[in-house]
Amino acid sequence: MYKEEFNPSQVMTEKYFEFHHTYNETPPVVEFHQHPFYEIYFFLSGNVNYIIEGRTYSLRPGDILLTGSSDIHRPDIQPGRPYERVVIWLADDFFDNLHDLYGEDLTTCFTDSALKDYRLIRPDSQNIARLRQLCNLISEVKHSPQMGSYALASAYLTEFLVYVSRAYYDAPDSIKHDVTENEKINQILLYINENLTEDLSLNLLSDRFYISKYYLNRQFKQFIGLSLYQYIMKKRLIVARNMLRGGSSVMDACLQCGFNDYSNFLKAFKREFGKLPKEYH
Structure with missing residues (x-):
């Protein structure tokens, strides 16, 4: 080859x-x-x-x-x-x-x-x-x-x-x-991916899954390789990109993926994918 x-x-x-x-x-x-x-x-x-x-x-x-x-x-x-x-x-x-x-x-x-x-x-x-x-x-x-x-x-x-x-x-x-996997982290991942538009703060997740914030951060980084914040941000941006590829407007993609600030969404999208959301239309 x-x-x-x-x-x-x-x-x-x-x-x-x-x-x-x-x-x-x-x-x-x-x-x-x-x-x-x-x-x-x-x-x-x-x-x-x-x-x-x-x-x-x-x-x-x-x-x-x-x-x-x-x-x-x-x-x-x-x-x-x-x-x-x-x-x-x-x-x-x-x-x-x-x-x-x-x-x-x-x-x-x-x-x-x-x-x-x-x-x-x-x-x-x-x-x-x-x-x-x-x-x-x-x-x-x-x-x-x-x-x-x-x-x-x-x-x-x-x-x-x-x-x-x-x-x-x-x-x-x-x-x-x-x-190699961790069942608790798998449960948290499932929850995150089913609730990307909702509040996914460290406080909320630690309370919901009865795990300390320190331990959650450490375990998440160990098994995922990313911090909790990095993972959630990447997932929201991926869903936004896939929505744009499917014909959704930039504003709809922003709002339906958990971003409350439009300008921050544009900056994060460009940083992640190297192009602005409108370039996916």
Whole structure:
């Protein structure tokens, strides 16, 4: 496979999908991020714990992680081994086109994993070999100047998605032993995500969940990797961005995501996404 230099940008520049195979001898530092598209992360080598929405996944080569447009995540990469992975970004339109052609919804593994808040797939060795073969084929045709290369890459990618979906529903329960989480923090995360327009102050949450403010702050930072304030702000901005992409007005997005000050909303949005809300229309 063609190997790329690591690019910290989380912006998709192609219309339907992007395929990136990256390799690093020295582990890069990746900050917490999210993006307005689906992501398949295919781990090939390294020493990595991957944090997604408060759960930390201890990865083995061949593992796959699924994230959607509302998930805050980052890899914690330790030195000692080369870090290699394939990352595939998929726009909503890509899945819409597949549904029109084949009548199948290949986003179900993403939506189901989000509902269960469990994003890890661990295919068996035969499926890992097949998925790697498909990645080689996608990489080869992606860099080919021949006619129909994009169409061929799309076909191989569709096959890749089918195998990922099958592996998701065949995943053994034993892989859950490689997940670190905290049930109290999970309950707080659920409450936050269901009440983003409401008061989510530290005082309110500590009272509601019968936990001291100091302990809540410490546990939240330990399991989420962000402070309580940082997480709530990112989540509100993500929901606002997704509302804008769906056609909502800037003012509606501001008010319905818990922001009481319009100018502060604009500044926070620009700081988080690098563009103003009106640029998403």
